[in-house]
Amino acid sequence: DVKVTQSSRYLVKRTGEKVFLECVQDMDHENMFWYRQDPGLGLRLIYFSYDVKMKEKGDIPEGYSVSREKKERFSLILESASTNQTSMYLCASRKGGGWGYTFGSGTRLTVV
Amino acid sequence: EDQVTQSPEALRLQEGESSSLNCSYTVSGLRGLFWYRQDPGKGPEFLFTLYSAGEEKEKERLKATLTKKESFLHITAPKPEDSATYLCAVQALARAGNMLTFGGGTRLMVKP
Numbered sequence: 194d195v196k197v198t199q200s201s202r203y204l205v206k207r208t209g210e211k212v213f214l215e216c217v218q219d220m221d222h223e224n225m226f227w228y229r230q231d232p233g234l235g236l237r238l239i240y241f242s243y244d245v246k247m248k249e250k251g252d253i254p255e256g257y258s259v260s261r262e263k264k265e266r267f268s269l270i271l272e273s274a275s276t277n278q279t280s281m282y283l284c285a286s287r288k289g290g291g292w293g294y295t296f297g298s299g300t301r302l303t304v305v
Numbered sequence: 306e307d308q309v310t311q312s313p314e315a316l317r318l319q320e321g322e323s324s325s326l327n328c329s330y331t332v333s334g335l336r337g338l339f340w341y342r343q344d345p346g347k348g349p350e351f352l353f354t355l356y357s358a359g360e361e362k363e364k365e366r367l368k369a370t371l372t373k374k375e376s377f378l379h380i381t382a383p384k385p386e387d388s389a390t391y392l393c394a395v396q397a398l399a400r401a402g403n404m405l406t407f408g409g410g411t412r413l414m415v416k417p
Binding site: 197202226228233234236237238285293294295297299301 | 337339341346347349350351354392394404405407408409410
């Protein structure tokens with residue numbers, strides 16, 4: 194089975210800090226995604242990537258950037274964390290041309 | 306704009322009490338509809354993909370059906386271990402990257 198691993202389950206960061214969320218998948222999938230999940234708002238797409246060094250904005254990219262230097266790794270960067278970025282962050286991957294996603298376990302980020 | 310609405314937001318059932326969850330969608334051409342299960346503090350886990358109206362899929366006590374406007378997830382004789390949030394998502398033909406649009410989820414609680 195495909196495994197998608199997010200490096201941290203829980204993070205607490207201070208306002209203004211630069212935050213890195215890491216995601217690694219082990220099945221050579223071309224496509225990777227970052228979502229945030231908030232009560233009442235569901236999952237919202239932040240960024241996605243078709244391939245190495247390729248990235249596209251999702252529905253809510255403001256305040257975030259991403260990096261994909263290697264096929265298996267997709268990083269989400271909060272350049273200057275703010276309290277409204279407190280959320281559950283979910284990474285997912287999918288084989289190119291494939292269908293459903295495989296999700297990681299999530300990172301619950303709290304910005305204080 | 307693609308839209309997915311799930312109802313009810315929360316559902317309490319007694320063990321053995323069958324019921325259905327609803328997912329209504331509006332998309333400009335449906336490529337696929339997905340159901341996921343999410344346990345607290347974890348990432349969503351894939352359940353089913355449905356591609357065309359009239360299609361049905363089953364897995365243990367769960368059965369997913371699809372019409373041109375909605376999908377139902379039928380739960381027959383649920384057990385406490387079926388308690389989770391169930392997410393519905395659609396993949397539209399026109400949307401770049403074959404990305405998924407998620408509904409807000411239905412939180413199911415099954416009491417023994």
